[in-house]
């Protein structure tokens with residue numbers, strides 16, 4: 001546990017903080033489970049029940065997006081988020097900190113091993129709902145998500161990523177809701193220039209009628225990746 005540090009909110013981004021230690025500044029979220037780290041991140045305690053967790057941009061593309069000056073921050077306290085490609089819960093844990101106990105993070109993952117690890121790491125977070133399912137088949141988990149969500153976050157690193165997102169948006173996202181999609185060009189086609197792939201995926205989302213608010217390269221934290229943020233009508 002580090003001792004000499006300061007914490008301030010990151011401008012208008014509710015639930016996201018800037019932590020300064022010895023001249024270095026990095027992002028963090030307020031720990032919903034004080035005293036517990038999820039993936040070996042540093043913890044910064046300010047008071048009895050007030051603690052912040054370092055958010056590592058090399059481990060989380062959402063943090064990389066903010067580190068690369070991304071301004072589209074639409075995940076807020078009390079919201080419901082559908083998270084596709086939850087893996088073992090690294091980014092899910094920070095989204096869980098942001099939405100807090102009154103929010104929900106429906107965490108879809110098709111690898112049983114990863115989901116088991118997520119459950120072990122995040123069992124004490126009441127807002128995280130782990131779901132073992134294939135994100136290409138939203139009908140499989142429709143009955144497990146009893147509401148329309150505010151935000152869909154997708155990081156599955158698979159071909160057909162945008163189509164998969166469109167299908168989930170049509171099934172689960174509230175009118176006026178927001179989406180984030182991390183696109184890895186090498187998961188789609190290694191033989192094509194990344195920029196061409198990113199534009200193609202963007203066009204799929206625009207043709208579906210969605211507005212793209214930002215498309216941002218998140219290197220060097222994740223090479224050959226962009227984060228696209230958008231909104232539906």
Ligand SMILES: C[S@@+](CC[C@H](N)C(=O)[O-])C[C@H]1O[C@@H](n2cnc3c(N)ncnc32)[C@H](O)[C@@H]1O
Nearest residue numbers: 085087090091109110111134135136155156157
């Ligand atoms: C790059 S990792 C996600 C990392 C995670 N978002 C984080 O930041 O902590 C991609 C994950 O998506 C999962 N995945 C890939 N295709 C999927 C699908 N069709 N349905 C559900 N999960 C999928 C993989 O098993 C893997 O755990």
